Amino acid sequence: MQESGTxxxxxxxxxxxxxxxxxxxxxSGLFRPMSGKELGAIARxxxxxxxxxxxxxxxxxxxxxxxxxxxxxxxxxxxxxxxSGARQILxxxxxxxxxxxxxxxxxxxxxPVQAVTRATCCMLDGRQLGRLFEDHPRYAIALLATQLEGxxxxxxRLTMLGRLRAEERVGYFLAxxxxxxxxxxxxxxxxxxxxxxxxxxxxAVGLSKVHAMRALQALRLKGLAEIDRRELRVADxxxxxxxxxxxxxxxxxxxxx
Amino acid sequence: MQESGTxxxxxxxxxxxxxxxxxxxxxSGLFRPMSGKELGAIARxxxxxxxxxxxxxxxxxxxxxxxxxxxxxxxxxxxxxxxSGARQILxxxxxxxxxxxxxxxxxxxxxPVQAVTRATCCMLDGRQLGRLFEDHPRYAIALLATQLEGxxxxxxRLTMLGRLRAEERVGYFLAxxxxxxxxxxxxxxxxxxxxxxxxxxxxAVGLSKVHAMRALQALRLKGLAEIDRRELRVADxxxxxxxxxxxxxxxxxxxxx
DNA sequence: CGTAATCTTGACCAACGTCAATGTTCGTGG
DNA sequence: CCACGAACATTGACGTTGGTCAAGATTACG
Numbered sequence: 001m002q003e004s005g006t007x008x009x010x011x012x013x014x015x016x017x018x019x020x021x022x023x024x025x026x027x028s029g030l031f032r033p034m035s036g037k038e039l040g041a042i043a044r045x046x047x048x049x050x051x052x053x054x055x056x057x058x059x060x061x062x063x064x065x066x067x068x069x070x071x072x073x074x075x076x077x078x079x080x081x082x083x084s085g086a087r088q089i090l091x092x093x094x095x096x097x098x099x100x101x102x103x104x105x106x107x108x109x110x111x112p113v114q115a116v117t118r119a120t121c122c123m124l125d126g127r128q129l130g131r132l133f134e135d136h137p138r139y140a141i142a143l144l145a146t147q148l149e150g151x152x153x154x155x156x157r158l159t160m161l162g163r164l165r166a167e168e169r170v171g172y173f174l175a176x177x178x179x180x181x182x183x184x185x186x187x188x189x190x191x192x193x194x195x196x197x198x199x200x201x202x203x204a205v206g207l208s209k210v211h212a213m214r215a216l217q218a219l220r221l222k223g224l225a226e227i228d229r230r231e232l233r234v235a236d237x238x239x240x241x242x243x244x245x246x247x248x249x250x251x252x253x254x255x256x257x
Numbered sequence: 258m259q260e261s262g263t264x265x266x267x268x269x270x271x272x273x274x275x276x277x278x279x280x281x282x283x284x285s286g287l288f289r290p291m292s293g294k295e296l297g298a299i300a301r302x303x304x305x306x307x308x309x310x311x312x313x314x315x316x317x318x319x320x321x322x323x324x325x326x327x328x329x330x331x332x333x334x335x336x337x338x339x340x341s342g343a344r345q346i347l348x349x350x351x352x353x354x355x356x357x358x359x360x361x362x363x364x365x366x367x368x369p370v371q372a373v374t375r376a377t378c379c380m381l382d383g384r385q386l387g388r389l390f391e392d393h394p395r396y397a398i399a400l401l402a403t404q405l406e407g408x409x410x411x412x413x414r415l416t417m418l419g420r421l422r423a424e425e426r427v428g429y430f431l432a433x434x435x436x437x438x439x440x441x442x443x444x445x446x447x448x449x450x451x452x453x454x455x456x457x458x459x460x461a462v463g464l465s466k467v468h469a470m471r472a473l474q475a476l477r478l479k480g481l482a483e484i485d486r487r488e489l490r491v492a493d494x495x496x497x498x499x500x501x502x503x504x505x506x507x508x509x510x511x512x513x514x
Numbered sequence: 515c516g517t518a519a520t521c522t523t524g525a526c527c528a529a530c531g532t533c534a535a536t537g538t539t540c541g542t543g544g
Numbered sequence: 545c546c547a548c549g550a551a552c553a554t555t556g557a558c559g560t561t562g563g564t565c566a567a568g569a570t571t572a573c574g
Contacts, residue, residue, distance in 0.1 A: 080412060080413075080416045082416065082420055082421075082502060083502055084420075086420045087420075088415060088416040088419040088420045090412045090415055090416070101405060102405055102409065105398070105401065105402045105405055106402050106405060106406060106509060107509075108406075108409070108506075108507065111409075111412065129398070130398060133394045133397055133398050133401075134394040134395075137390045137391040137394050137397060138391075140390055140394060140397040140398065140401065141362070141386070141387060141390050141397065143401060144362065144390075144397065144400060144401050144404060145362045145363050147401060147404050147405065147408065148358060148359055148362055148363060148404065149363060149365075150408060151404065151407060151408055151411060152359065152365070152368075154408060154411040154412065154415065155337060155347045155368065155411070156337075157415060158345060158347055158411065158414060158415055158418060159337045159339065159345040159347070161415060161418040161419050161463060162345045162418045162460075162462070162463030163339055163341075163343045163344075163345045163463060164339075165561075165562090166561075166562070197519095197520070197521090198520075198521065198522095199520085203419075205419070206418060206419030206420060207562075207563090208562070208563050208564075209521095210522090210523090210562090210563070210564075210565095211561085211562050211563065213521075213522065213523085214522095214523090214562085217522085217523095229571085245339060245340055249365075250365065252363060252364075422529075422530095423529075423530070454551095454552070454553090455552075455553065455554090456552085464530075464531090465530070465531050465532075466553095467530090467531070467532075467533095467554090467555085468529085468530055468531065470553075470554065470555085471530090471554095471555090474554085474555090486539080
């Protein structure tokens with residue numbers, strides 16, 4: 001298998017087995033419905049289906065090819081690394097999230113993305129985006145709306161980092177992530193799989209690992225949230241939300257790519 | 258002058274004097290060029306031109322009318338307030354920035370926006386957005402690209418809040434803001450007008466007012482940056498950028514609305 | 515079963531927030 | 545033009561939060 005330049009790490013998955021026509025994400029009903037024509041256009045953009053092991057780079061810092069991605073299975077994180085070596089996790093990507101559009105649309109390097117669990121994703125041809133939007137303006141609007149929703153939640157995280165203390169930050173992050181998991185059918189209201197490490201949590205909420213631990217323990221002692229062996233448990237989500245000031249954002253059917 | 262519900266605070270400006278056709282922003286050449294037809298469509302969307310005094314709410318928390326705005330003159334801040342009363346400034350809005358799209362596109366309340374200086378802005382009819390994008394898909398793509406750029410800089414601010422210390426945060430914020438001012442022809446490389454108060458800076462970088470002051474003083478003592486009577490001066494922007502780890506993002510012609 | 519990664523905890527130190535007092539700027543009315 | 549008051553800026557002292565270092569326990573994995 002020959003890699004073409006910067007993009008395309010990850011082994012090829014069983015492409016024939018995962019066609020857009022029977023994409024489980026699309027058929028789940030959790031995302032914006034797609035017309036037949038739209039589906040056809042997307043199917044023509046799909047180039048490969050890639051498989052990544054935990055810890056693999058899905059997108060490397062500076063990757064700038066004319067492709068972008070949709071996460072199909074597994075968890076990933078988008079992050080940024082500083083000169084000092086410190087890392088800030090910008091968001092947790094779940095199945096259905098797309099990323100790496102900046103190179104295609106802006107000719108600008110994308111931020112790195114790393115697989116947390118085993119993950120697979122669709123690799124799509126960014127050069128066809130212009131055509132897609134011209135043929136399906138509704139799709140463009142839906143993507144813009146989804147992107148706007150993304151901005152809103154980035155703003156919520158900004159507020160969390162700027163104005164909450166350690167315990168609230170961690171609780172907020174857990175509550176928000178659990179909410180997203182639940183909405184995508186990946187968790188119950190009171191808990192679900194949680195493959196992030198302590199260091200990942202710390203890098204997401206802007207704390208040192210040790211202090212994030214202390215916050216986590218405080219939440220555990222209060223019976224608000226607990227992570228044990230890659231499982232998150234939140235006995236009373238409402239109480240947790242109240243404790244840390246989390247309020248769920250109504251989410252419309254995300255546009256999927 | 259009768260206000261219609263939630264939107265439309267601010268007095269009406271001289272509407273006849275500021276038509277889209279001779280909009281100074283558009284004609285400055287600093288933004289994405291617009292075709293005649295696009296311009297016509299925008300002109301038809303423009304409902305009013307509003308004037309705000311310093312401190313006025315341009316958009317109130319929860320406003321949800323089918324209108325959105327383009328800042329035409331002056332500075333504004335978009336922010337979020339917590340239960341505790343604390344405020345986080347999410348971004349500084351400069352002439353040419355648009356905001357308040359969420360209600361129109363998502364039917365979701367927008368985040369509040371407040372004028373910092375005297376400010377004027379265009380009030381546009383969000384119900385015509387669908388039509389605009391269908392007639393001008395290129396425009397939709399450009400907006401999506403601009404929005405993507407906005408996400409990128411939100412991510413940069415996220416990293417700043419999560420992983421930099423006080424002095425770096427303030428320096429980063431000043432460097433980034435000066436850069437934006439300069440790109441819009443509102444400042445020189447070594448300084449320009451800076452109407453934000455100390456408390457605003459603190460709320461933007463996630464520090465207490467007192468501690469933000471200390472950071473500011475540290476920068477001043479090192480000869481890196483100084484704010485005096487609403488004027489920012491940065492003797493050596495390159496040195497400041499190096500000191501705080503700021504790197505300017507290449508910006509393509511922003512789409513304007 | 516052994517090794518490496520991760521988790522957990524304690525002790526200590528630096529960064530940041532709070533309180534409070536004083537100086538300065540800015541707008542207003544005389 | 546000056547006087548006045550209110551908002552804003554500045555600084556010091558001190559308490560709290562969070563970071564760093566380091567050691568030991570637990571888990572994951574070959």
